[in-house]
Amino acid sequence: MALPRFTPRQLDACIAAAELNSFSQAAKRLHLSPSAISNLITDLELSLGFALFERTTRKVVLTAAGREFLPAALAVQRQISRAQAAAIEIRNHATDIVRVAAPMAIAATLLPPLLAEYCAVQPRTSVRIVDAAVEWLGDRVSIGEADLAIGPVRHSHSDVEHVLLFESEWVLWLAPDDPLIGMPQLGWGDLSGRRVFAAGRDHEDSIKPQISMVFGDEEMPEVEVVESLVTALGMAAAGLGVTFSPKYVEPLGSKLGVIARPVEGPSAVRRVALYKSAIRPQSEPARELEAFLTKRLHPPLNP
Structure with a gap:
């Protein structure tokens, strides 16, 4: 046959x-x-x-x-993806291209000013951002679609290693005229009766434990999940509710007109790491960019 x-x-x-x-x-x-x-x-x-x-x-x-x-x-x-990535990598080695995978929250806030600074001193290197959901960062590096990745610490493939870059506290984002802005201190209990937006399941999973520690099952505010961080911040900016995100998204939050406030009580911290292949040799431009990002992001930018 x-x-x-x-x-x-x-x-x-x-x-x-x-x-x-x-x-x-x-x-x-x-x-x-x-x-x-x-x-x-x-x-x-x-x-x-x-x-x-x-x-x-x-x-x-x-x-x-x-x-x-x-x-x-x-x-x-x-x-097949590995073979395609290998071909791209061989081509990129000759043209000084480095691909960095990152979720939207980091790709839109942390990376652009850092890459602008890096490319100003390394004009021959072309850095390309690969948009990737948090749960796919390790995969992008594993199969060779990205040389490096920056994002929340997650368990990844055995052929991918990571180093902690910094930690960023989760903060509450509010419209400028939100009544909670004027309070000297905010606690989780102050969210009673408020709409809470979470940017994806990743954000929902990060804040629900803190909310559930304060509220009973019947009193706990409903967390409404939207797909995009921009949507969550936009809803908060319009006064339709509040949202939580790590403090490092402040450049995006300020453009959308929301204000960050810390919340007293059980806290959440986002740990952000740099991922790279543990088995595949890096190009010289990728090693140089890794060293630059590690130096600039560690120790932490945010308290």
């Missing part, structure tokens, strides 16, 4: 559909039409000799054979 033959694009379509349980959502992720996704998966199934998905009018789900095949497809996809 001939070996099955398939293409990376077919595997991408299969993996996206499996993760999203939808051909249409997979199409949006891959910037293709739903019919193109359907055709790619059908061709893959014909090559494999078995069905990957059970199709209904509402969603698609993996068959038993599909669930068994998915880990192998993910492994191939990961190896």
